[in-house]
Amino acid sequence: MPTSENASAADTSANVFTVRKFNLWYGDHHALHNINMDIKEHSITALIGPSGCGKSTFIRNLNRMNDLIPGVKLEGSIKYNNEELVNSDIDVSKLRKEVGMVFQKPNPFPMSVYDNIAYGPRTHGVRNHAKLDALVSGSLKAAAIYEEVKDRMNSSALGLSGGQQQRLCIARALAVQPHVLLMDEPTSALDPISTGKIEELAMQLKEKYTIVIVTHNMQQALRISDYTAFFLLGDLIEFGPTEKIFSNPEDKRTEDYITGRFG
Amino acid sequence: MFQAEKKFINTEKIAYWVFLVLGVMNVGFVLMICVYLLLAGSPAIVKIGPLDFLFGTQWASTAAQPKFGILPFILTSVYGTIGAIIIGLPLGFFSAVYLAKMCPKKVRMVVEPVVDLLAGIPSVVYGFIGMLVLVPAIREIFGLPDGSGLLAAIIVLAIMILPSIIKVSVTAIEAVPEEYTLGSLALGANKVETIFRVVVPAARSGISAAVVLGVGRAIGEAMAVMMVAGNAANMPYSIFESVRFLTTAVASEMSYSSGLQREALFSIALVLFAFIMIINAILNMLLKKGIKR
Numbered sequence: 001m002p003t004s005e006n007a008s009a010a011d012t013s014a015n016v017f018t019v020r021k022f023n024l025w026y027g028d029h030h031a032l033h034n035i036n037m038d039i040k041e042h043s044i045t046a047l048i049g050p051s052g053c054g055k056s057t058f059i060r061n062l063n064r065m066n067d068l069i070p071g072v073k074l075e076g077s078i079k080y081n082n083e084e085l086v087n088s089d090i091d092v093s094k095l096r097k098e099v100g101m102v103f104q105k106p107n108p109f110p111m112s113v114y115d116n117i118a119y120g121p122r123t124h125g126v127r128n129h130a131k132l133d134a135l136v137s138g139s140l141k142a143a144a145i146y147e148e149v150k151d152r153m154n155s156s157a158l159g160l161s162g163g164q165q166q167r168l169c170i171a172r173a174l175a176v177q178p179h180v181l182l183m184d185e186p187t188s189a190l191d192p193i194s195t196g197k198i199e200e201l202a203m204q205l206k207e208k209y210t211i212v213i214v215t216h217n218m219q220q221a222l223r224i225s226d227y228t229a230f231f232l233l234g235d236l237i238e239f240g241p242t243e244k245i246f247s248n249p250e251d252k253r254t255e256d257y258i259t260g261r262f263g
Numbered sequence: 264m265f266q267a268e269k270k271f272i273n274t275e276k277i278a279y280w281v282f283l284v285l286g287v288m289n290v291g292f293v294l295m296i297c298v299y300l301l302l303a304g305s306p307a308i309v310k311i312g313p314l315d316f317l318f319g320t321q322w323a324s325t326a327a328q329p330k331f332g333i334l335p336f337i338l339t340s341v342y343g344t345i346g347a348i349i350i351g352l353p354l355g356f357f358s359a360v361y362l363a364k365m366c367p368k369k370v371r372m373v374v375e376p377v378v379d380l381l382a383g384i385p386s387v388v389y390g391f392i393g394m395l396v397l398v399p400a401i402r403e404i405f406g407l408p409d410g411s412g413l414l415a416a417i418i419v420l421a422i423m424i425l426p427s428i429i430k431v432s433v434t435a436i437e438a439v440p441e442e443y444t445l446g447s448l449a450l451g452a453n454k455v456e457t458i459f460r461v462v463v464p465a466a467r468s469g470i471s472a473a474v475v476l477g478v479g480r481a482i483g484e485a486m487a488v489m490m491v492a493g494n495a496a497n498m499p500y501s502i503f504e505s506v507r508f509l510t511t512a513v514a515s516e517m518s519y520s521s522g523l524q525r526e527a528l529f530s531i532a533l534v535l536f537a538f539i540m541i542i543n544a545i546l547n548m549l550l551k552k553g554i555k556r
Contacts (some may be wrong), residue, residue, distance in 0.1 A: 120452075
């Protein structure tokens with residue numbers, strides 16, 4: 001994996017995640033092979049590749065959501081700051097508070113807009129009303145949806161449009177004050193205008209957060225990401241600055257994929 | 264080719280009429296029961312007087328000066344049902360949460376058929392076991408001359424409504440989309456918080472339907488209750504009182520009744536029917552609301 005070392009050498013800012021020789025099996029199926037990757041602070045890292053290449057599987061290890069799937073076996077190391085995530089006995093609730101996640105399909109809870117956002121902080125013990133109010137409006141503003149929902153805080157979040165729901169889910173993730181935001185194809189269920197809003201939002205959010213985004217859409221990766229990782233059949237084929245991956249890929253397979261020859 | 268199409272239309276038409284007739288028959292039965300109960304049940308209410316009938320506290324149908332007050336039966340049915348829900352709902356609800364969300368697959372494979380079996384046991388068997396086990400136990404524990412009464416009936420009813428509460432609640436909980444669970448876990452909530460703060464609230468209309476179903480079953484049960492409730496027409500002033508339910512009041516006198524007494528029994532059936540209709544209406548409302556949401 002020479003490119004990953006190139007990437008880390010080129011940039012001196014701190015690593016949020018350090019992935020080394022990471023392997024994953026679903027039962028007998030070896031789904032991820034020997035992944036090495038450094039994810040930099042305050043950047044957007046895009047994971048691209050055809051369906052079934054392992055990019056969604058990979059991202060779910062960064063907040064230990066794979067714990068929920070029976071029969072998963074892991075090897076190697078993923079360090080979040082200095083904490084080992086692979087097969088370690090960490091407090092996953094704390095980890096997930098710091099490493100938030102937004103899913104492919106917008107999944108607001110069947111509650112009011114306010115309660116959706118307040119859910120996370122309440123879970124982590126915030127009871128003070130003034131503090132909750134501030135967190136809710138702050139998160140909604142940060143997710144660029146405050147203006148659209150400020151008059152309907154008490155109505156059901158399920159009444160919002162798909163794009164609004166997804167921004168609400170981003171606001172909900174931000175409300176627990178994470179450091180990292182994982183986005184698993186956050187725009188694949190949305191129309192182009194909503195997609196544009198989410199992309200714009202992601203670029204604003206990287207000032208304060210570190211973002212890892214799985215996307216099917218190469219244009220999206222090119223538009224918003226600083227680093228791109230190309231996965232194919234469970235291998236990390238190439239990883240580096242987005243510009244380089246898209247203009248001058250080192251691997252023939254990366255070039256074939258980004259020029260649309262397969263996938 | 265055209266021939267085949269014609270034949271297809273014919274079978275479709277036949278099926279249409281068969282289903283229509285069957286459907287109409289169903290509605291017809293319900294209507295017939297309604298009409299018959301109204302016709303058979305109202306004369307006695309008029310003769311006795313609606314207030315004396317519904318709010319009279321004495322039932323002495325075979326006395327020289329007969330009294331036909333069914334308030335004891337109504338209150339017994341209401342208390343009995345509420346009591347059964349108070350015991351059965353938490354038991355059933357937590358069992359459902361456990362079965363749907365927490366228990367290992369192997370445990371579930373054993374417990375679910377057992378719950379189904381519980382639903383299939385004839386009510387006379389519940390009554391029999393109540394008589395042999397529960398009634399003596401209550402007598403011993405509370406030092407009473409007789410253990411049969413409201414408490415025994417409540418406990419038997421609570422066990423009898425468990426299967427419907429469990430099954431409907433499990434279905435409701437499992438219908439909650441997995442995305443809600445994932446969303447909550449991803450925010451750092453643990454499994455128990457996720458279940459009680461996201462999944463259960465999302466399933467609440469289904470769970471309320473389970474409760475109403477339990478109420479319907481409890482209020483309509485006759486046989487098991489008759490065997491453990493004591494069957495004296497007392498006002499249910501205490502949980503140890505020997506009591507009659509609306510159902511058991513009809514069942515215990517029907518075989519030897521005549522004249523106004525018999526008519527009054529039909530009226531009791533009419534009151535019971537009204538209760539059950541109301542409960543069903545509530546159930547339908549809840550289910551519809553659940554679907555809409």
